[in-house]
Amino acid sequence: MKCDxxxxxxxxxxxxxxxxxxxxxxxxxxxxxxxxxxxxVDLDMLSGQLQLAQLYEAAPAALRIKIRADLRPVxxxxxxxxxxxxxxxxxxxxxxLLAIAGWRVSxxxxxxxxxxxxxxxxxxxxxxxLQPGHMTGIASSDEHAVKAxxxxxxxxxxxxxxxxxxxxxxxxxxxxxxxxRPVVALVYSQREHPVNVxxxxxxxxxxxxxxxxxxxxxxxxxxxxxMEFCAVSEASNSDLQQLxxxxxx
Amino acid sequence: MNDLDPEDWLRxxxxxxxxxxxxxNLARWLLRSREDAEDVSQEALLRACRFFRGFxxxxxxxxxxxxxxxxxxxxxxxxxxxxxxxxFHEELHPQAVATPESIAIADEGRERLGRALETLPPRHxxxxxxxxxxxxxxxxxxxxxxxxxxxxxxxxSRARRELHSALANSSHKEAVREV
Numbered sequence: 001m002k003c004d005x006x007x008x009x010x011x012x013x014x015x016x017x018x019x020x021x022x023x024x025x026x027x028x029x030x031x032x033x034x035x036x037x038x039x040x041v042d043l044d045m046l047s048g049q050l051q052l053a054q055l056y057e058a059a060p061a062a063l064r065i066k067i068r069a070d071l072r073p074v075x076x077x078x079x080x081x082x083x084x085x086x087x088x089x090x091x092x093x094x095x096x097l098l099a100i101a102g103w104r105v106s107x108x109x110x111x112x113x114x115x116x117x118x119x120x121x122x123x124x125x126x127x128x129x130l131q132p133g134h135m136t137g138i139a140s141s142d143e144h145a146v147k148a149x150x151x152x153x154x155x156x157x158x159x160x161x162x163x164x165x166x167x168x169x170x171x172x173x174x175x176x177x178x179x180x181r182p183v184v185a186l187v188y189s190q191r192e193h194p195v196n197v198x199x200x201x202x203x204x205x206x207x208x209x210x211x212x213x214x215x216x217x218x219x220x221x222x223x224x225x226x227m228e229f230c231a232v233s234e235a236s237n238s239d240l241q242q243l244x245x246x247x248x249x
Numbered sequence: 250m251n252d253l254d255p256e257d258w259l260r261x262x263x264x265x266x267x268x269x270x271x272x273x274n275l276a277r278w279l280l281r282s283r284e285d286a287e288d289v290s291q292e293a294l295l296r297a298c299r300f301f302r303g304f305x306x307x308x309x310x311x312x313x314x315x316x317x318x319x320x321x322x323x324x325x326x327x328x329x330x331x332x333x334x335x336x337f338h339e340e341l342h343p344q345a346v347a348t349p350e351s352i353a354i355a356d357e358g359r360e361r362l363g364r365a366l367e368t369l370p371p372r373h374x375x376x377x378x379x380x381x382x383x384x385x386x387x388x389x390x391x392x393x394x395x396x397x398x399x400x401x402x403x404x405x406s407r408a409r410r411e412l413h414s415a416l417a418n419s420s421h422k423e424a425v426r427e428v
Binding site: 060 | 258261266267268269270272273274277278283286287290291294295298358359362363366377380381382386387402403405406409412413416
């Protein structure tokens with residue numbers, strides 16, 4: 001038999017949306033209403049299932065690029081307020097030609113754009129992490145402890161391994177933001193240099209590693225098994241390549 | 250098309266663009282298709298950019314999601330008007346085409362839950378997505394969907410009940426198939 005409280009209080013209580021007096025009232029009611037108690041457990045199970053299923057779908061990288069490409073070029077960047085129309089047309093035509101040429105010469109151009117954009121964000125995130133107190137959310141070399149800490153903080157599975165005997169001991173991890181989404185950052189150290197390995201889920205195909213440097217930091221990016229990885233540090237690029245190989249082994 | 254000055258653009262970039270994932274996710278579940286969601290969320294972002302001057306602070310995510318939602322509904326009205334009239338029934342076939350890739354990613358539970366969610370009518374599906382996937386408060390849901398805050402709770406309640414029975418139904422069917 002359904003009770004009146006079920007409609008008026010149950011959902012709000014479960015979602016933490018009741019004021020303190022109503023919540024207290026409902027809790028008193030819960031002590032002797034089996035129906036509501038069972039419903040509450042059901043709600044919790046359903047919610048748990050939804051969380052576990054990881055239904056959240058992040059925007060594909062191609063969409064971000066499309067949106068930026070759509071919006072950005074029409075924003076005047078020069079200080080000139082009202083340029084002559086023909087100048088804009090000429091500039092637009094030139095840009096179009098360049099774009100077509102670029103497209104024909106290098107079909108990978110868009111991928112490279114994406115890579116550059118991600119690399120820039122990753123290096124920024126790395127630099128942020130170097131500020132005192134920003135490196136780790138959990139500082140531990142214990143893989144299990146680090147894994148447990150991430151539990152519930154990110155909605156995707158990811159590999160955690162320490163490589164102490166190979167010269168990359170695990171130092172800990174934190175949740176960081178890249179492209180506006182939460183990503184996992186695992187922290188390693190290598191001869192006193194902190195190394196950040198960022199990882200997040202992707203729908204793209206596996207790629208072999210690409211490396212580069214920016215603001216004096218080295219980065220290496222690769223995709224494997226629907227995960228994208230990007231390692232960054234001030235160590236040499238061959239060191240990062242070694243870490244990349246350890247990760248993919 | 251867009252006459253934001255550099256300062257406004259910077260604000261747009263900082264306030265609105267970080268929510269592209271949220272925009273896409275809502276569109277994905279309202280339209281039940283990744284491809285359509287890409288087009289519609291792109292259109293919504295363009296619209297947001299055009300009307301950004303009218304946004305005077307506040308919750309940028311809720312503001313953007315409101316635009317995404319409205320864009321989704323007008324897209325549905327134009328392209329799949331029947332869906333908006335459909336009350337909950339299990340015969341509504343999932344729109345998403347299962348590609349080898351999506352099958353590889355989707356483990357069984359995810360697939361089953363996603364399908365169950367897609368059988369809900371859009372107006373119930375959206376409150377569940379906003380609450381369970383976006384973690385929105387009742388107040389935010391009310392703002393995004395333009396339904397009174399008092400109705401949010403009953404919509405959620407109905408949506409959860411529907412999802413529950415859709416799930417029970419699908420596991421029943423699976424059991425029958427296995428026999």
